[in-house]
Amino acid sequence: MIKIIPLLLTLTLFGCSSVKNTETASSDDGKICKMEKTTGSNIATRICRTVEQIAYQKKxxxxxxxxxxxxxIKSRK
Structure with a gap:
């Protein structure tokens, strides 16, 4: 279990860094929707998240x- 957590965090980090945002919209239920293209795809999908979910993913x-x-980073002697 302990080895899985860093792996998931790494995948989350790389997944977030490869996403291109093309559109932002706010819906009535407090979610922020964006059209995002994933790595290796030209097809954008609409992803809706709450402000709390976005803050948690950034954290x-x-x-x-x-x-x-x-x-x-190691010090040189």
Whole structure:
């Protein structure tokens, strides 16, 4: 289980970095909808998320980046 969490965080980070946003719309139920193209596809799909979901995904991506870069910078002696 412990090894799965970093893998999921890494996939989330790479998934977020490869998405191109082409349109933003706000719906009545408080969700923000965007047309997003995934890596390797020219077909955009409409993705709707709440503000809380967007903030949570950003938090997870930042934590994954921090985890991946931790220990990669070593001091030279």
């Amino acid at each position: 997870i991506a930042k934590e994954a980046l921090k985890e991946m870069t931790r220990g990669s």
